Amino acid sequence: DVKVTQSSRYLVKRTGEKVFLECVQDMDHENMFWYRQDPGLGLRLIYFSYDVKMKEKGDIPEGYSVSREKKERFSLILESASTNQTSMYLCASHTGDRVEGTEAFFGQGTRLTVV
Amino acid sequence: QKEVEQNSGPLSVPEGAIASLNCTYSDRGSQSFFWYRQYSGKSPELIMFIYSNGDKEDGRFTAQLNKASQYVSLLIRDSQPSDSATYLCAVGGGALDTGRRALTFGSGTRLQVQP
Numbered sequence: 526d527v528k529v530t531q532s533s534r535y536l537v538k539r540t541g542e543k544v545f546l547e548c549v550q551d552m553d554h555e556n557m558f559w560y561r562q563d564p565g566l567g568l569r570l571i572y573f574s575y576d577v578k579m580k581e582k583g584d585i586p587e588g589y590s591v592s593r594e595k596k597e598r599f600s601l602i603l604e605s606a607s608t609n610q611t612s613m614y615l616c617a618s619h620t621g622d623r624v625e626g627t628e629a630f631f632g633q634g635t636r637l638t639v640v
Numbered sequence: 641q642k643e644v645e646q647n648s649g650p651l652s653v654p655e656g657a658i659a660s661l662n663c664t665y666s667d668r669g670s671q672s673f674f675w676y677r678q679y680s681g682k683s684p685e686l687i688m689f690i691y692s693n694g695d696k697e698d699g700r701f702t703a704q705l706n707k708a709s710q711y712v713s714l715l716i717r718d719s720q721p722s723d724s725a726t727y728l729c730a731v732g733g734g735a736l737d738t739g740r741r742a743l744t745f746g747s748g749t750r751l752q753v754q755p
Contacts, residue, residue: 556741
């Protein structure tokens with residue numbers, strides 16, 4: 526059974542804190558993604574990675590960084606949390622580098638509140 | 641910039657009816673198409689994917705793809721109150737993808753099935 530696990534379901538952090546969101550998948554997928562989801566805006570891609578130590582910016586990378594030291598783990602880092610980063614964060618992974626196999630599987634989501 | 645458009649709804653149907661959800665996309669070269677279901681407060685779960693023009697059926701769900709019209713739809717037959725959720729259309733691949741392999745999501749259509 527496909528499994529993508531995010532480390533926290535709910536987080537409350539203070540403005541200016543450094544925040545780490547962890548994601549682990551057990552399906553040996555090469556591709557991992559971080560999205561944020563906000564009402565009316567849908568899912569927006571923050572960063573993604575095709576391989577260990579590799580990262581690419583998505584559509585809204587400002588204020589975020591990522592780390593992929595191992596194939597199964599992809600971390601999202603908020604360098605200095607701000608209130609406009611309050612959101613639902615979703616990690617996803619898939620195995621495909623062609624059309625087939627690009628169906629993405631999601632973790633349970635982390636609802637982050639920055640106060 | 642890739643765009644995926646969905647009517648936000650809510651789409652309200654009576655129990656037992658057919659629910660029809662629609663999605664259009666801007667990148668004519670897109671190659672992979674997905675429907676996700678998202679219950680309130682939960683992460684998206686994959687319902688169906690389709691790669692070729694035509695219909696694809698899975699139980700009560702049918703996905704329809706028309707690449708010439710850049711249109712994807714999801715039909716839910718015999719709708720149940722448990723089908724009440726937000727349905728996200730996602731698109732992958734295409735000329736603008738430049739190897740990103742990431743999916744572009746619509747903002748979702750909220751479906752309400754009335755008992």
